[in-house]
Amino acid sequence: MLTPDYYYVIVGGGMAGLQLASRINNDIFFRGKKIAIIEPDDKSINDKTWCFWEKGAGAWDHLTTKTWQKGKFISSEINKDLDLAPYTYKMLRSLDFYEHVKSDLEASGDIVFIKDEITAIDPVTRTAKGKEQDYTATHFFDSRPPKDYKKSENATLIYQHFKGWYIKTEEDIFDPESFTMMDYRINYKDSASFTYVLPLSANEALVEFTFFTPFLTNEKTYDKYLNRYIREILKVTSFEIIEEEIGMIPMTDYPFHEKSTGKITKIGTAGGWVKASSGYSFKNTERKIDLLIQNIKSGRRPSKELFNKKFQKYDSIFLEVLSNRNDLGESLFTKFYTRNSIQDIFRFLDEETSFSEDIKIMLSLYHPEFLKAFFKKL
Template sequence: MSRAAEPADHTSDVVIVGGGASGLSLAHQLAAAGRLDFTLVEAPDGPRRPPERTWCYWDQNTGGSQATGDEQDTGDLQEAVSASWSRLRIHPTDGRPVTVDPSPLRYRMLRSAEFERLVYSGLARSSGAHVLRATADTVRDTADGAEVRCTTPEGRALTLRARHVFDSRPRPLLPPARTELMQHFRGWFVRTDTDRFDPTVADLMDFRVPQPQHGLAFGYVLPLSPNQALVEYTEFSRTPLTTEAYDAALTRYSRDVLELGAHTVESAEQGVIPMTDGHFTRRVGRSVFRIGAAGGATRPATGYTFAAVQRQSRAIAAALRDGHARVPPPHGRRALAMDAVLLRALDTGRVDGPDFFTRLFRRVPTERLLRFLDGDTSVREEWTIGLRTPIGPMLRTAVEVPFLPRRARPAPRIGESHR
């Protein structure tokens, strides 16, 4: 049975620091493996605990059957899924929508509360799982492993010792990068007085909003029922907005573009995700590793994170079962090189962001494009996708990027990506 770690020094095989998407995902995988004794350190109730978040990803539409192959990355999360969509839509700036069928993939949404319940139900069945509500103060190597020094809600100091520590806490400094944008967003969960949404279609990018000087902006609509949806305003730009500015943008989008009419905002969520071509170090000590966004799981040019976290968690759990610790790179070198070029092209304005993404969804088979965004395409497929982009500006940027200096910048206050 899962149990809270006692308020005394504790030794286990593994300590996981942080109870966000990556920490919970690794705990979920270790509990399913059932071979290791591990402790999950979560922040106590209060300002350090994030509010409820939304995560989205796409996977194979298995129709409830047992997942196989790559589907296993997310196939065990189905009972936590809140909604899913069989069609995706892009609205270019001219307003003529592009509706696509990503079959055999399906776009899925889960809320952090449901995900937490799923994970904790697995921890409750695992004799090796421990959960500690405490603030992790320091993480360091020791002669025979690593230790995490914590402070309990009552103010007591506690030391956890383990063979390996996997730390998912946000980094205080981002790695030096040539280009850095922020994906920043605010979303409203709205309920309209009359039916306004098509629950079968998710609006992935709606560019019918004013565009920033650098980067791009779009609306994002996930219908939950004919009169309920998550309506979000997102920017890829250099500087986040104030909450008041996000709310003003959402008000204009809901009123002037979506024409929702009378509606109620039932809750809101907000976040900032770095989009950077910096190199994220995953191993920071002999026995200490960074995971999740802190370990580079966020796809630099899109902000997609959740599916990469699932792949990484499975790989870590498999390595530990084999008797060694490793954190594989969440994204391949080709994907990161292409992202570095696209980030620079967006930041310099050499490519028009709305036109770039609209062109891809119009000209590239959707299933292939989504696999590309997940880093799961061949060189040949990537070549055919590249031919659908503005070749001249992209080539010019590709030649320039290797010679750009890398600069360190402070990390923003990071929210968890909805992707």
């Protein structure tokens, strides 16, 4: 067999692909291995904002735009302050991440960037077919989601979809030391929908209207509810929209991880690295890559045991409830945030809690719909 063009090919230069490449680049174990990142987009704009929580210093602190140790959860009935310590909630703009990681990788000498779109990967010939040319490798890390995940009869799919405005107001109205995790005072009828507010200063913030729903909507709907929130809740009549972002994140129990093989490891959304019950992905991706790197160094398949089956089942049940009774969104999240400490919530979402702690949290959410969902998913 001919020597492959590359040791590894990373298909996709988004968050997962670049995080993986960065870890490989900074580990002497991989020194001298030629790696290609193949991505059709230049990644030259700020196309999304990532937020995550962690204790103490983190690997990306030098790139964060803003951090908070205080937050709020607000429903139609309650306004709860959240003291996050010892956690910090961190905000990272995608363009800052792309530019920094790409600069580091380009200087390494072992990693090359190729602008192309991969259409298929043949594990037998170890060839990735691109629109411009073909590429061979000993192993592929593939961030392309399978085409059928939205149509699977055996999986539950909720869309986290949103539009955000970076706004600047004439008067100082925000508390830059506290962000709003969820505010349900303005919501779309009979749906799990809320506003998320990240204040950058006293007069600048990212205000985002977000849905966790089985359906999608149009851009005018986001604009309508963003305008309502800013005018009715924030009481702002004059503001400037500095920047906009819009996106969709699949929250699903589709078994993405089963698509990985001995020669192809699915990563990012395509690998099931988005936390199904919350939509958070940045820190989750970091944890998956830690395990993946350990597997490679130990001679195991990269995708081996990346997932905790217990928490996958919890996520699956929660998604089923939201899918069947989306109108319960505000009630369920109000129970979640008022009957548990924010520290326990973060540990649960990070899959660090014990079974007895899990039971306590699940009982705090109890609704008959959970029994129906449990038996269906069982």
